[in-house]
Amino acid sequence: MQEGQVDIKTPEYVSLQFQPAGLGSRAAALMMDQIILSILNILIVVILFFATTGNNSPFGFYLFELNSTLWGVAIVALFVLNWGYFFALEYFWGGKTLGKRLLGIRVMQENGHSVTLLSCFIRNLLRIIDMLPASYFLGMIMIFLHSKHKRVGDIVAGTIVVHERRVKGKRKEIAIEKEMRNRGLRKEDLSVEAWALKQLGTKEWSLVKTYANRFSQLPRSERNQLSKKLADILFPKLGLNMEGKTYNELEDTLLLLYLEMRDEWEYEL
Template identity: 80%
Template structure:
């Protein structure tokens, strides 16, 4: 069956093709997220109820501390809103539900979702939820050519499908080299917000470097390593000086491990 595709031109003139996530997958992801939030909300209320009930029995509401309940209500509000905002920004455009359904939020220019766009699209959930049960949001997703709700339109975001390769596959040469060097993504000394400075253009540079890494003669590899380090290191606040070629290589390969989780998927 033919699947709807959207072509996106990034500011770096990289052409990307995506399959927008429709109403079914987005609704299923939202149901999973809401179920998780409901469980947490209920636990908070139950715990607070027992704490504020004191020794007057479970059914006695007279002595409930109104201040604690007020704080709890505010906390529940920020939890339910902040869950989507924080996870989408810090977890590559995904919440738990989106990850399970294989979809993610991204900028319509192909870049990762920004702090501002994540804030705006989730703030406007208030409108998408009107009048009840995300009615406006569902209608917008169903009717819009790119399946956008109001929050997506204002924030300039789009929700797309990821279809990662499943099952057994042959280990790539670069993966063998990374394993030989005992490199792990956790070894990368770069903050998450700094990684978000890198977009599709940088990912394509790192991916091309990694694909050619093993085949290149040592002299050419050293030259390419230094050139790429001078491009990427300043964007991450890293110092190129006084680094050996092996140290530069290790950092670039770690960047490959970190970036591929967000950018290496089939569409």
């Protein structure tokens, strides 16, 4: 089945066009993730084996005598690692695992927003079904046959995996990056929790991007007014207090927000 375009209208009435990721790219990304997980699993098992063999270890080191409880805890830890790897990375890393990032694909909601905690939880919990009867057979069949290349987890969670291409226009990026460099701003300076950033969607990204692109072109008085208006809209959603802040401090925070959001939202589909 060839990959086609999917048109989606966001809650903000913005029309977006997506190219769903097909079976080949998704399988390749999963294979990379499984290789990474396999290496981690083997390392944990080997370390635990030598830690529980006691004086019988051929390497002559030990931490604990053979303990069934410890192995039970390890089995639970391995399950959490293998399931939590996909859940944590997709939620906190803009819908991407390491494999997806290398392949240039990402998970997002069908309304164009980034994945929520609930949708990310559901789609990854239902991997158990997609894996049946073995080796993601059901999931692969669903991806191949579904018009939007969805597996069971995607259908139930309302998510879609899409290709992304970075925006090629760099003139404005360079200008704003120069401004931020002159101000000594880095992403690490933004004191906003990851869960708070998840409250921002395409509408907020559009506002922040427009602000950053017009920043150096605006007269000082207009820039101050725009900074104040944008801060009034965004800061309450992020749990930031703007009271007592100077215009320069408002600008710094808004530019840092642009820098943080750009990694997740600056793409063409």
